[in-house]
Amino acid sequence: MLDKAFSVRYSLNVAENRMIDDIDAEILTILQKDARTTNAEIARCVGLAPSAVLERMRKLEEKGIIRGYHADIDPRQLDFGLTAFVAVRTRECGEEPQLNAIPEVLEVHDVAGEDSFLLKIRAKNTEHLGRLLREKIKAIPNVLGTRTTVVLQTFKESTMLPLEANAAKDKKRKPGKKK
16 A cells, blocks of 8 residues: 555655646647747747747656757658557567567557557558568467558647647737746
């Protein structure tokens, strides 16, 4: 049984280390829209000095909230136009490093239910997907079976978190002033 006092201290510590204020949320929203936005432009948008914005971004990176800066590449332009979701059933639970090592596997999710993992895959075409399933995924000794769903059309695909709603709660705040 968990020590209740320890549990409360742990929860408060996690919350304190993960909490962001409205200015952090605004900075993150700007970066999610365009990670190449200059520090000076972000500072102008949030009403802080560029040095203050840089310090906030450094802290967000240290906390692991900002994990990196990436380019949004159109997979179709590079001949990876087929998206598929593959449910994988394995003998044993736990991480399957061999799935993580396959370059065409963009995401690996541990899921509840009959399946063990849900994969998001980008392939060139159905032949490429078939080879990938036969030669790389089903060849893993722990894999019992797969179910594949091929995407016909994508209406929305995003990695943006809806932080604007949090930042918009306090629009009465004057730029550059904390609550």
